[in-house]
Amino acid sequence: MAARAARAATIADRLAVVHPGASCSLDFDSPYQLVIATILSAQCTDKRVNLVTPQLFARWPDPRSLAAAKPAQVEGVIRSTGFFRAKAKSLLGCARGLVDRHGGEVPTTLEELVRLPGVGRKTANVVLGSAFGITSGVVVDTHVGRICRRLGLTKHTDAVRAERDLVRLVPRDHWIGFSHRLIEHGRTVCPARGPRCEQCPLADLCPRVGVKTARPAR
DNA sequence: ATCCCGAGGG
DNA sequence: CCCTCTGGAT
Structure with missing residues (x-):
């Protein structure tokens, strides 16, 4: 029409x-950080996410360390973003997926991103657009x-x-x-x-x- | 009471 | 298709 x-x-x-x-109002300085921050942003303000990610990235600066983290410790750090158990599970699973399937790097296709735990179409579109400058769709x-x-x-x-x-x-x-x-x-x-x-x-x-x-x- | 840059599971 | 997860802000 x-x-x-x-x-x-x-x-x-x-x-x-x-x-x-x-532009994206989540604080990040690597694709890894943006994936994590965007997972945390579900049903939560970006401002709140930006309050917890510095601690998160200080303790677990890359997929390998995060994949080996204790769930309870991650839960403690991200608690105030809500859905903290589900999100912690997603973060660990996502980190593991990055290590196991992508050598610790963030993939650059929608199909690969969506296969990571906690990453849906919206998160994948945000990551592709803001971390890699790849136009994959409209972020809804x-x-x-x-x-x-x-x-x-x-x-x-x-x-x-x-x-x-x-x-x-x-x-x-x-x-x-x-x-x-x-x-x-x-x-x-x-x-x-x-x-x-x-x-x-x-x-x-x-x-x-x-x-x-x-x-x-x- | 309702909403926040959703996603997974039944 | 629905339900659930969860704390914080308004």
């Missing part, structure tokens, strides 16, 4: 003005899905179906930037609760059905 593609282009252009340098996280539904770019709540719509609407070379700007927009202007519609550059494109404006001023 050409009309929706034009709408998507308008949205992408305006977000590029407001969030020009939007909770923000991207919610905003694109509000704006009528997709009707799907399922992330895979939403992504299928978005990759058709947005030119391939804009996929990563579009993703990061939507995520930034979601964090700063259009969160699930209390969207700040009065300062949203997309307000005229948004139905805002049943959306309450932030803060009843008191």
Whole structure:
């Protein structure tokens, strides 16, 4: 549908003005660190993840050391990110997968990444895009899905179906930037609760059905 | 009470 | 398809 593609282009252009340098807000300085940080980011703010990763990477600086770590010790360090047992299990399994199948390096294809414990399509897209500069798809996280539904770019709540719509609407070379700007927009202007519609550059494109404006001023 | 840059398991 | 995992923030 050409009309929706034009709408998507308008949205992408305006977000590029407001969030020009939007990028991954997780702290990392290697692909290994980004994989770990992104696994931890599930149902958790990046800010919270950035609070625990320095300790994590200081104690277990590479896949080999992390694969040999005691689960209980890892759980202790990552506890505040929530889902700490499942996440610790994923981290150890992921580290083991990196060592066993990839010589301790992070693979650069979606198929290999998704095979690692704790790494789903969203995490794989983030890692490929931000650690390697590889465009593999649109990152559809909770923000991207919610905003694109509000704006009528997709009707799907399922992330895979939403992504299928978005990759058709947005030119391939804009996929990563579009993703990061939507995520930034979601964090700063259009969160699930209390969207700040009065300062949203997309307000005229948004139905805002049943959306309450932030803060009843008191 | 509901949401946070999800993923795995039944 | 659903359910579960979990602490922190609002």
